[in-house]
Amino acid sequence: MSEYVTTLSTVDEPHLETLRRLLADVRSVPALAERYAHVDAITGPDDLEKVPVMLKDDLQAALRHLEPTARSGATWVFQSGGSTGSPMIGYAPTGLYMAEVQRHWGALDADDVVVNAWSAGKMWGAHYLFNELVDRAGCVAMSLGAIVKEEYSAWFDFFAARKVTAIGGTPSVLRLLFAHAREHGHRLPDLRKVLFLGEAWDARLDEDIAQVAPAARRWGMFGSTETWVVATNTPDCAADTWHLMPSQLVHIGEDELLDFTSLKPDGLNPVLRYRTGDAGRVVECSCGTRGLQVLGRRDGLVKFRGHLVNVADLIDQVSGVDGVQRAQLVVHEYADRGAMLEVLLLTARDASDVADRVREHIVASAFGPSIVFQRVPDSLRVTVTEALITNDRTGKTANLVVRQHS
Secondary structure: OOEEEOOOOOOOHHHHHHHHHHHHHHHOOOOOHHHHOOOOOOOOHHHHHHOOOEOHHHHHHHHHHHOOOOOOOOEEEEEEEEOOOOEEEEEEEOOOOHHHHHHHHOOOOOOOEEEEOOOOOOOEOHHHHHHHHHHHHOOEEEEOOOOOHHHHHHHHHHHHHOOOOEEEEOHHHHHHHHHHHHHOOOOOOOOOEEEEOOOOOOOHHHHHHHHHOOOOEEEEEEEEOOOEEEEEEOOOOOOOEEEEOOOEEEEEOHHHEEEEEEOOOOOOOOOOOEEEEEEEEEEEOOOOOEEEEEEEEOOOEEEEOOEEEEHHHHHHHHHOOOOEEEEEEEEEEEOOOOOEEEEEEEEOOOOOOHHHHHHHHHHHOOOOOHHHHHHOHHHEEEEEOOOOOOOOOOOOOOOEEEEEEO
8 A cells, every 4th residue: 555654734835946956957867857847747745646756776867967066065965875886876065954853853952962883984974964963953073983891981981971862873883882891891871862873773772772871872863874863863762763854745655665755855866766675654652753764774774883885885885806606795794793694605616815805805896885894804704615595495595694792
């Protein structure tokens, strides 16, 4: 059953004008013009049913043609991941649309002392997006960025001394930090808020946080570099259930796949029925109102330590290394530490150094998940094997296998 979700009581004329502008933009893209030629006008939300779903490659084609720029201030370009050869990008004006989030969410206030633990490297947007949020909240902010395990204890001592009240990061990074703090007896008695974006919440964090910072509660943001923040939740909500920003119109289609339409008058990315790959449904949230429960991804992309990885593209890149006959990705998830990506290789007989060359190719890439492996070298392992992992029931060999370890 098809359904549209929005917090607006009505989609009024200014919103419709934004929809018409988005349609005009995508119809101007030569690679997309034919697909949108039959959509003659948008006079109301019901007309969106006539608009084709936009996929990731469609949006990237549109951005290459449109090269959007902000009406004032800087035009910022960020990447959301992709292959080792070419990143997927998104544009945003100065402010990264966080004024709306601050108005409608209220996770931070002027009394907070905040640590930003999102990585700041290689055009990843979350670190800068969070800085825009803390700027609007008017609080004390510390841009920590990525740190290594040997530094964790010293930083936790610093956080405690500075009476840090809030920390934000991807759940995979937060899990590493809080598991270490719990193991080594660190306490953050003033911490009241743990904010996350970029991955689904890790339920194991609840136990760690309860020991390290008993007064802290979880606050979440949901979105992507293409859509920016589209929804938030509070400690009263289920971790996987979200409440939309007023600028968002979300469609739940076949197989519960979500597509997003932006009603931002200053939006730079032409987000018009853009399918992110996430699935979801409308549910009664534990906070007492209706919310959007996100069920996870149903495309060829996977989140690894907070970074979006295109499985098929990475397999293609690795398979292009001389001596590689076939490749397979295995994500190992551990209860007590961060995930590890193993690349399994079938190789030619004379390819003795192929594992080293594949690792170098992945780590040295300007794009994709290379920043993770540069900072955490043991999160990547390349293994030459005589056989890839197959499904015993079907006999099929998948590009991606996920293994969970206790």
